[in-house]
Amino acid sequence: MNLNLRQAILQNVSGHDAQQLQATIDDALQKGEEKMLPGLGVFFELLWENSDDQEHQEILDTLENSLKQM
Incomplete structure (x- = not known):
C-alpha cells in the first residue's frame, strides 16, 4: 500500500473554513x-510555504520565545 500521508491530511481538511481548521488544531x-503531530506538521508546512520573510521571522521569534519559556 502506497499511502502519501501529506496528501491524505490535505484531502481530509480540503474545503474547511477557518473555524473548522481552528477546531481541528x-x-x-x-x-x-x-x-496528530503529522497533521500539525503539514499545517506548519503550509504556513511556512505561504509566508514571506517577515512572517518567517515572526514565526521563528515566537518559536524561540516559546522554547525559552519551557
Whole structure:
C-alpha cells in the first residue's frame, strides 16, 4: 500500500473554513496524541510555504520565545 500521508491530511481538511481548521488544531492540541503531530506538521508546512520573510521571522521569534519559556 502506497499511502502519501501529506496528501491524505490535505484531502481530509480540503474545503474547511477557518473555524473548522481552528477546531481541528484545538482538538489536536487538547488531545496531545502523537498521531496528530503529522497533521500539525503539514499545517506548519503550509504556513511556512505561504509566508514571506517577515512572517518567517515572526514565526521563528515566537518559536524561540516559546522554547525559552519551557
